[in-house]
Amino acid sequence: VADPAAVDAAVIAKLLADTALMTTCTDKVYRDLAPQGATRFVIVNLQDAHTERQFNQIGFEEYVYLVKAVVKGKSGIDANTAAARIDALLENGGAGGSLGIVTGYGVMTTGRIEDGWRVRYTEADPDNEDERWQHAGGLYSVWVSPS
Amino acid sequence: MTNLPKELNAEGFAIVQENTEGAASEIRLKYPGKHSIPRHGTWPQQTTSGNLRDRVKTSYPSSTILIGTVKSTAPHAGLYEFGTQTRHTDSGATRGASPPHPVTVPTARKYRRKMETELIAMVQRHGLETSGG
Numbered sequence: 001v002a003d004p005a006a007v008d009a010a011v012i013a014k015l016l017a018d019t020a021l022m023t024t025c026t027d028k029v030y031r032d033l034a035p036q037g038a039t040r041f042v043i044v045n046l047q048d049a050h051t052e053r054q055f056n057q058i059g060f061e062e063y064v065y066l067v068k069a070v071v072k073g074k075s076g077i078d079a080n081t082a083a084a085r086i087d088a089l090l091e092n093g094g095a096g097g098s099l100g101i102v103t104g105y106g107v108m109t110t111g112r113i114e115d116g117w118r119v120r121y122t123e124a125d126p127d128n129e130d131e132r133w134q135h136a137g138g139l140y141s142v143w144v145s146p147s
Numbered sequence: 148m149t150n151l152p153k154e155l156n157a158e159g160f161a162i163v164q165e166n167t168e169g170a171a172s173e174i175r176l177k178y179p180g181k182h183s184i185p186r187h188g189t190w191p192q193q194t195t196s197g198n199l200r201d202r203v204k205t206s207y208p209s210s211t212i213l214i215g216t217v218k219s220t221a222p223h224a225g226l227y228e229f230g231t232q233t234r235h236t237d238s239g240a241t242r243g244a245s246p247p248h249p250v251t252v253p254t255a256r257k258y259r260r261k262m263e264t265e266l267i268a269m270v271q272r273h274g275l276e277t278s279g280g
Contacts, residue, residue: 032246033230043230045246048253050260064256066229066247113256121225125233133232139252 002104002146007063010099011142012044018089024082025069039072047139060108061144068119068137076122079134090140108143155273159213162265167205167215170258174217175200177250199224219251
């Protein structure tokens with residue numbers, strides 16, 4: 001049975017398995033929110049989902065994820081490095097092929113959404129003028145076909 | 148849609164405008180409006196300004212090319228959409244990290260798909276063939 005949660009899990013697993021990304025984002029990968037105390041991590045958040053029907057049944061499903069690195073500090077270098085790695089993993093099928101086996105689905109492709117895909121901002125902490133959080137990443141589509 | 152015959156421009160623009168304004172209206176509805184959040188436990192009274200809702204703007208930058216844009220121009224729109232690590236109420240109390248709140252991305256994509264379907268139907272109604280994705 002096709003369970004969309006398996007797609008979420010596959011995206012997170014692919015990011016977690018990448019040594020280069022985890023070297024920069026040492027606090028790992030989280031869905032929506034990181035635990036308190038984490039200072040270098042990746043956030044995966046489902047932003048959109050839609051279904052394309054073909055011949056009266058589901059042909060394809062598209063899931064759009066915000067995937068961003070979040071790094072505490074004034075420098076954006078590490079966040080940008082991590083964002084570049086995220087892009088290498090997910091754009092146009094990504095490094096190392098697709099997401100691998102996703103239970104209940106065949107993975108068609110992954111890639112940036114059609115436009116406005118890049119996310120980059122610096123967040124200031126109102127309580128501490130010396131504190132910054134760097135956010136860098138993008139919006140990526142995952143196309144799957146229920147098997 | 149840069150090569151759309153001039154005869155179809157007005158009809159196409161109406162479709163673009165309807166979907167652009169539709170997306171903007173739906174984004175405004177999804178954003179929090181100006182209201183107070185009831186006191187919860189020891190948390191102080193919170194308020195939301197409604198700035199996100201008030202600052203959704205549409206524009207049509209070309210008279211010859213069918214383009215409609217929706218912009219969320221509030222300074223904190225990106226923080227709301229994509230999440231923060233620090234979050235503060237208007238009263239200054241820390242509330243910890245805020246998760247992303249997907250509003251503009253899914254809404255814009257929904258209306259874009261609808262607009263594309265309607266534009267394709269329009270040109271086909273006028274005897275033109277369409278191809279590609």
